Amino acid sequence: MLIAAVFAVYAWGKDIKIVVIPSEATIKVNGSYYGDGSAVLKIKKNDFVSLECSCPGYETLNTRIYGNDDRKTIEVKLKEDMLLKQTTESSVANNFFSVKVNKSLYSDDPTTGKRNSENAWKMAHSVLLKYFDEIMTSDAASGFIQTPWLYKNYVEAGKTLRCRVTIKESNIGGDLTFQIKMASEMAPIQGRSREESFLETNRIMKEFETLISEFQSRLGEK
16 A cells, blocks of 8 residues: 555655735646636646746746655746836827827918918927937928837846837828827847847837827817
8 A cells, every 4th residue: 555655646746836926817737727826736746837827017937847846835926027117008009190280380372272381390390309319301391200210128128119200291181180100119139130120019118108199289189
């Protein structure tokens, strides 16, 4: 009987309790849901399981737990996702949105039909220069403005984020309208020198949280 008991322990290993901080973290073992906050794993002595712990606002942890681990309880503390804390999510990132320009910022010559939108473009420049040191391309005649990329490194997250703004003039229904796009792309810090490393993201720098509303309040119809 003793031999059988020893063999059973050797074959089936033991129970190992996993405790995760924060307690609302989701635990998956070999891809299957096991619980929230804590779970008991039964692992064969010479085997292992793949453990995944995840929680919104924290970095996902992927590791292995081995059956020959001497610990009865393993505590896992997830790291806060610093990228989420230092950036913000934007539903308009990488999409054009329209601002119908206030009629006080432009005029149409009733005789020639020629439009004078100089004040509207000056206002657009004024808003952009609050967020960017310079404007890369500005051609009011063709109705186009674009800033250079602004780069920011998030060292703890190992990511580089870059943003730029493009403005195009359109005339929806005969009214002066600006189509505005905030492009936002992310890459690993190690790959930031390679253009192909950057991919679109819905995260933008916190500094740009007010840019869209400022365009709407200073350029848009009251």
